[in-house]
Amino acid sequence: MKTFDIDRIRADFPILSREVNGKPLVYFDNGATTQKPKQVIDAIIRYYADMNSNVHRGVHYLSQISTDAFEVTRRKVQAFIHAKHEHEIIITKGTTEAINIVASCYGRAFITAGDEIIISAMEHHSNIVPWQMLCDEKGCRLRVIPMLDNGELDIEAYKSLFSERTKLVSFTYVSNALGTVNPVKEMIDVAHEHGVPVLVDGAQAIQHIAVDMQALDVDFFAFSGHKMYGPTGIGVLYGKEDLLNNMPPYQGGGDMIKDVTFEKTTYNELPFKFEAGTPNIEAGICLGDAIDYIQDIGLDAIKAYEEDLLAYATSRLSEIEGIRFIGTATHKSSVISFVVDGVHPYDIGVILDKLGIAVRTGHHCAQPVMDAFSIPGTVRVSLAMYNTKEEIDALIDGLKRALSMLL
Known part of the structure; x- marks a missing residue:
């Protein structure tokens, strides 16, 4: 397996160095679209x-x-x-x-x-x-x-x-x-x-x-x-x-x-x-x-890194009181969907955006899935190879802040 150099990889993506609302961009909407490395640009x-x-x-x-x-x-x-x-x-x-x-x-x-x-x-x-x-x-x-x-x-x-x-x-x-x-x-x-x-x-x-x-x-x-x-x-x-x-x-x-x-x-x-x-x-x-x-990076190395990231994100999100994961299959890949009791997913997404954190909210073009769980939508965190545990920590801090305002 090739060596996975997260710092080198992040340096390849120019957009990751920008700020949103005065905060460093944390991009967790990779299921919708991924960012582009300078090699592609x-x-x-x-x-x-x-x-x-x-x-x-x-x-x-x-x-x-x-x-x-x-x-x-x-x-x-x-x-x-x-x-x-x-x-x-x-x-x-x-x-x-x-x-x-x-x-x-x-x-x-x-x-x-x-x-x-x-x-x-x-x-x-x-x-x-x-x-x-x-x-x-x-x-x-x-x-x-x-x-x-x-x-x-x-x-x-x-x-x-x-x-x-x-x-x-x-x-x-x-x-x-x-x-x-x-x-x-x-x-x-x-x-x-x-x-x-x-x-x-x-x-x-x-x-x-x-x-x-x-x-x-x-x-x-x-x-x-x-x-x-x-x-x-x-x-x-x-x-x-x-x-x-x-x-x-x-x-x-x-x-x-x-x-x-x-x-x-x-x-x-x-x-x-x-x-x-x-x-x-x-x-x-x-x-x-x-x-x-x-x-060049290697899909095996990417898969191993993302699996570790997914496990870390799942563990950290589990700390949030009232959180309910939607989709707890044994085999998962780089997506965590959740709801928080008493809070609309959209409201969470809006506040996280003010903190520079991009997540997806809604039904994700999968309304029958939401209907099966009797919910209008979820907050979706979708990971990519350029995400980090530090960004997940920022998400947890932002989520706690959002919930303190909404509950």
Whole structure:
């Protein structure tokens, strides 16, 4: 395992040296988006200063070097997640679009009236609404894996949901609202025993946990660049080659075609069939720099550091009288959600912000999760590799101060 140098890492993130409301910034909203290291920021500037041009379409020098850099990222993603082929890597604008591509394209090709799709009770809205839309359109049925009181999925109940009408399973690797790490390999294997493909939402896993498409044998995997220290507006859909080849394209336009006449259009090969129009070129290129940055530090080292940080934060927060943790699964990753008796989460978040401490409050785009716990929302502390125990101590001091004002 590589040596984890927290001081060097923090020095790479310019925003961490700024103040908010006259206080040093303490940033605990990493589940929403992560901050960017100077290596990624510099790469963004370098793209616009040195190579700005459209990709895949020009014979001139700038277009060629931009295209090469964009395709280098595709190969970096392939290696990072251990995909079999680089053309199985579809560049999207984020996890949400990636899931919608599968819902729209797989749904159009393989879902019919009366079919069933399985999702879980802990999903982000982005892994609920597209399937509801498909069910409304096709007349199919959504089935939901129930959740236990500790925020873990009921795996035995999951096994009982399958029928001859089940056509797809889609669930999150790590809950954005609870931090629960699901037993994804076991769940994938169960689905495959029934001959059913699986989509995994990896948005909250990719920056914390090493993933391997071959070991998981997952059919589709989606994630976003901005949650792994890269730019916003970029993401990835991984799909197995045969499934992607058999799915119709998501959008029509430039780059996703071979030939166009008014009578007929012939679609391009993978991955371009699913990449209509000019992509977010700068973000696509610089996602590669974010991957380089993570790999330079090492995901094993990041995981070990964050697990220690999570344990420390959980212990310190337990000191707060009246606190109730929402989501106490055995296996968690870098997220702590909580409520305090008699206090609205929003009020806590506002006061913490005055102290320079950024947390997320509300339902976290996971309203069914909040409904399951009969609460309107939580305070969510989501950790990243650049956070420290000293920042957690500042959070505890700030929380105590906020509660002294609110109770």
